[in-house]
Amino acid sequence: MKPIIGIVGRVNIDEDQDQLFSCFEKIRLAIRRLGGVPICLLPTQDVDYYKMRNKEIPELTKTEEEDLIQALELCDGLLIPGGYRWFSNFDLFLARQAIKRKIPILGICAGMQILAILNTEGQIIEKIPGDDLHFSREKYVHNVKLKPNTYLSKILDTEQIKVNSRHRYYVTSVNEDFYQINAYSDDGYIEGFESKGEPYVMAVQWHPESMVQYDIYARKIIEDFISHAKKNMSN
Helix, strand or coil: CCCCCEEEEEEEEEECCCCEEEEEEHHHHHHHCCCCCCEECCCCCCCCCCCHHHHCCCCCHHHHHHHHHHHHHHCCCCEEEECCCCCCCHHHHHHHHHHHHCCEEECCCEEEEEEEHHCCCCEEHHHHHHHCCCCCCCCCCCCECCCCCHHHHHHHHCCCCEECCCEEEEEECCCCCCEEEEEEECCCCEEEEEEEECCEEECCCCCCCCCCCHHHHHHHHHHHHHHHHHHHHCC
């Protein structure tokens, strides 16, 4: 049996201007190729996520929360992807419930930023000032230095890696009661963090799912997440 990986769906709009939710193909394929069974987790609210701003979206009702929990409990791991739009009530609720249920989590790009918001007071997501050197379609964009003696440095077994980069916002700090920063860019931005204990939470600012076919370190990150999801199957 392979672990089921719940991937948070992202809102978009088609050529007929109809709202749709989808899963990035590179994430679906990375999970499938590296030993997981991907499924897409969808919101339970009847709202126009594409047109509404985050602050305009109402809080989840009790029934909507229970429906999300029922879907989440099908999963052995939760992947929170990046995206051009993201909505705090849906993502944050799934993240909190996954942590409560000790379901392993991998957060990518905006998914890392969402995880950083948990258990944090104040604004900690800011736009990168000046020229945006962190957004590019190149295979490798900049170096990331791994903090010694972190879990990420141990599984990658190196001090520095090259990563892609497609973000215009960054995390200024994390709640150190829960997380440990494990990676920085050359220019000092936080590029990753991990949980200090259980449950397993790994968050990276770059996109390893886009690199698995040509980068061993990207594969190791997703393989490690899937291995924790597989261990969770027996719990």
